[in-house]
Amino acid sequence: LHAAALYSALGACRMDQHIAPIAAELARNDLADASRLTARIVSRDTTDADAEALARAACESALENGNDAIFGALFWFFIGGAPAVIVFRLANTLDAMWGYRTPRLLHFGWAAARIDDGLNLIPARLTALTYALLGATGQALRCWRTQAPAWSSPNAGPVMAAGAGAVGVALGGGARYHGEWEERPPLGVGERPGAAHVDACLRLVQRTLWLWLGLAMLSVPLAMGLEVAA
Template identity: 85%
Template sequence: MLMQAWPACVAAALAGVLLDRWLGEPRRWHPLVGFGRIASALERRINDPAHRGAPWWQRLAGVAGWCALVLVPAALAWGLVEAAARWHPLAALALHALALYAALGARSLHQHVAPIAAALTASDLPTARKLTARIVSRDTADADAEALARAACESALENGNDAIFGALFWFLVGGAPAVIAFRLANTLDAMWGYRTPRLLYFGWAAARIDDLLNLIPARLTALSYALLGATAQALRCWRTQAPAWSSPNAGPVMAAGAGAVGVQLGGPARYHGEIEQRPPLGAGTAPQAAHVMACLRLVDRALWLWLVLAGASALVVLAVSTPT
């Protein structure tokens, strides 16, 4: 956004965050649920099994599907905001705030992760396994308390970037159209970005574009985690451990977050019945319920740090631009 619109952008960001805190995810008619159904239907339609042996065709189909599902809604959002701005500036600001609210998942993250910590504290492993299975793709049927706490910590830290800071970053860059594009692209990566025979080539564009869109936000998230925890340890974990992680963005975020909290993450995890040995993340003690809540508090503090810095910069812009 232009500098003269920066204070309004920050005001809309604060409004969007407060709406998320107040309302949380819509319990019915969630827009991302509807989007996911459309994305699944489109994938089944254009990811033709007859062309599974032609990687170039699958990649082309994936790019076309991505453009249709991300760029078209973003362009529509831009047109709607422009029309609202011509009617009244407050109408446009409201649309920006609503778009950010729809893209954020701060309250949802807490609602999904905190009950896992509560179940672990109560030594209720069956409930903890059931709750953890809802937010991670790894097998939890036989997971012990340490494995469940590890999964919850990793999910809280990583989704802090995906569901909060990535959305907030792109909103501050480009308002409603940018945050909608980011959130839809992130959702497509979660749906199409798997290295399965069906999606290996079709989901290539979705995975690579999501990596690119998260390149800056993930590092700002990692830096925020480091500044708000055990800073030196977090930065050391980021520098030494993140390069070994398979994801270029999840590695820095989780390594810095785990180092900031003082917990040892990574290590073995069961996927589809097989144990996968993952590089270590963080430093300190084995994960427990208390570490899960510590990770959630770290995410919350980082969110308010971003808002305070954005608000301070908006005040500076107002002071500079106000005639004396």
Template identity: 70%
Template sequence: SLRDHIAPIARALGARDLASARLLTARIVSRDTTQSDEAALSRAAVESALENGNDAIFGALFWFAIAGGPGALGFRLANTLDAMWGYRTPRYLRFGWAAARIDDVLNWIPARLTATSYALLGDTLSAWRCWREQAPRWDSPNAGPVMASGAGSLNVLIGGAAVYHGALEQRPTLGFGHPAEARHVSAALMLVERTIILWLAVLIVLALLSVPFHG
């Protein structure tokens, strides 16, 4: 599903079809994309791929390994409610704080495992440095490490200005290297896919090691 939503953005950007890229990006982010240029759309797609790799895939895998189906379902419920209500706006501030805090707690370990995985599967030194130096500036304690590590791993710059709920927000810059463009969107998806393979391999090995051996 992540690839189904983000890969078309990379194709539209590669074809210089900004109208389609804006429409496709608006489906997966809460920021206003109506006036976004190629760089802004690329940043949004890379950020979404990296962050949702954790929120939609690796966090769910972690809690499935810990608590089975109910654990994965509970994690996804908290994450979805945070995405719907966890905004510091007059409408949601007092209503969504619980969902945001619960999501922060459930995501703390998975986010750091995801950030570590991103770092190991790309430019490791750049990823560690970006995680250490840039993640604390991000307002989310879990998205910061994930996106800073992922951006460093890919040698791409993300963050910066974006319009949310009609107001321009200047967010810290994450990453290192080149400004985001269409090729980085595809690279972010490939990083998520390599991380899936790594996690599944680790889970399979752990499962095999837990099986009693009968000689």
């Protein structure tokens, strides 16, 4: 039952299935299909987005959802098994549905947003640290330290800033959300985003997943040895 709950909570395969095709369409310069695919995974308006804006949205989604759909779930599974991972993913899903500061959802979705922020506080920083260790470490840590505080989300900022710095891509900036133009702080440093950077962000998430799973496997014999010694 615990394994089934974890399997249903993890979004690694689904994330790759949704984001990798965007990179493929951008590489083919098919903006219509890239825009259609990107609109499925982000809340911003992609109707008039150019290739750079679509790649930026896909990169940010890959990095942020690496924490929300994979590493946060793993963290809480390690802490409390199936009940903990189900509560985490429920809060995360409700935040994605209701946690927007729009006139309709401002008072309705605040609880889901705040609960999700609290549950993600530790996992997001572990994710950001792992992103940094598996990429351009010094650059990623600098981006985390200098850029994350400017973001309104206490968890998305560190994750995306460290991830963008690790990959060496410049993200952030303006986009249209729910009919309103929002200018967001910069993330990362380096080249403007393109199809190759979307693939690079996905690979960073995959390497992070393998590292977390490897550490989890190594911890099992250690925990058993301590139990036997006790």
